Amino acid sequence: MMRAEWKQKGYDWLRAVLWAACGILPLPFGAFASGKPYIAAASILVFFILSFAVPLWLGYRRRKAGRYDDYASAGATFYGGAVALIIAVGLLNGLIGSSLWHSYWGMVFLFTLWMLLTIAAQYGAAKGVDFWHARLRRYWYSQFLDPILFSLPLPCAVLGMFLFPAFNDESASVSLFIGIMAIMGFCFLAISIFVIATFAFYFFPYKRYGYSRKEKIVHLLSIVVMVLLWVMVQNLLFNSDMQVIGYIFKAMPILQNNPLVFVTPFLLSSLVIIGCVALRNVVVETLS
Numbered sequence: 001m002m003r004a005e006w007k008q009k010g011y012d013w014l015r016a017v018l019w020a021a022c023g024i025l026p027l028p029f030g031a032f033a034s035g036k037p038y039i040a041a042a043s044i045l046v047f048f049i050l051s052f053a054v055p056l057w058l059g060y061r062r063r064k065a066g067r068y069d070d071y072a073s074a075g076a077t078f079y080g081g082a083v084a085l086i087i088a089v090g091l092l093n094g095l096i097g098s099s100l101w102h103s104y105w106g107m108v109f110l111f112t113l114w115m116l117l118t119i120a121a122q123y124g125a126a127k128g129v130d131f132w133h134a135r136l137r138r139y140w141y142s143q144f145l146d147p148i149l150f151s152l153p154l155p156c157a158v159l160g161m162f163l164f165p166a167f168n169d170e171s172a173s174v175s176l177f178i179g180i181m182a183i184m185g186f187c188f189l190a191i192s193i194f195v196i197a198t199f200a201f202y203f204f205p206y207k208r209y210g211y212s213r214k215e216k217i218v219h220l221l222s223i224v225v226m227v228l229l230w231v232m233v234q235n236l237l238f239n240s241d242m243q244v245i246g247y248i249f250k251a252m253p254i255l256q257n258n259p260l261v262f263v264t265p266f267l268l269s270s271l272v273i274i275g276c277v278a279l280r281n282v283v284v285e286t287l288s
C-alpha cells in the first residue's frame with residue numbers, strides 16, 4: 001500500500017515537472033536557438049523569470065483545485081528554487097568552456113538539457129524545503145539541522161557559482177587572484193551574517209515558550225556565546241599566521257569545474273554550527 005502511494009506520488013511529481021517545463025521552455029529555447037547574441041543572452045533572463053513564475057502559477061491553480069501536494073509553497077519555491085538556480089548557473093558557466101559548446105547544435109543541446117535539469121532541480125529543492133519546514137524543531141537533531149538549512153544553502157551556492165567555472169588565462173592571474181579573494185571575502189562575510197542572524201532568531205527565547213526571566217537571560221547569553229565561538233573560529237580559519245586557508249583551498253579547488261567549491265564551504269560551516277549549538281546546550285544546561 002505504501003509502495004503504491006509513493007509510486008503515485010512520484011508519477012504526480014514527474015507530471016508536475018513536465019507541466020512546468022512546458023510552460024517555461026518554449027520562450028527561452030526559441031530565443032537561444034535564434035543564434036542572435038542579444039536575443040540569446042536575453043533567453044537566460046527569461047528562463048530565470050519563468051522558472052519561478054510558472055511553478056507559482058501552476059501551484060496556485062492546483063491548490064485552488066484541491067491538489068496541495070503537486071507543487072511546493074510559494075516560500076519554498078523561492079528559497080529552494082533560488083538555491084538550485086544559482087548552483088545551476090555555476091554549472092552552466094562551466095559548460096560554456098566545453099568543446100561541445102563551440103558547435104551550434106551542441107550548444108543548443110547543452111542549454112536545453114541544462115534548462116530541463118534545472119527545472120527538475122528547482123522543483124526537487126522546493127519540495128525538499130517544504131518537507132523540512134513541516135518538521136521544523138520537531139526532532140532532537142533539529143536544533144543542529146535547522147540553523148544549517150536556514151543559513152548556509154544560499155550564500156554557499158553564490159560562492160560556488162563564482163568559484164566553479166574553469167579559468168585558464170594565465171595573463172590575468174594577478175587581477176583574477178584579487179577578484180577571487182574579494183568574492184570569497186564577501187561570500188564568507190555573507191555566510192557569517194546569515195549564520196549569526198539565524199542564531200539570533202532561531203534560539204531567541206520568545207514569549208510563547210514560557211521561559212522565566214532567569215531562563216531568558218541564560219538563553220540570550222547562550223546566543224552571545226555561539227556568536228563569539230563562530231567569530232573566533234572564522235578568525236582562526238582565515239588568520240594568515242595559522243595557514244589554515246591553504247588547506248581550505250586544497251579542499252575546494254577553485255576555477256577548475258570542481259563541485260567541491262559548493263560542498264566544502266557548506267560542510268565546513270556546518271561543522272562549526274554544530275559545535276556552536278553543542279556549546280550553547282552546555283551553557284544552557286550548566287546555568288539553568
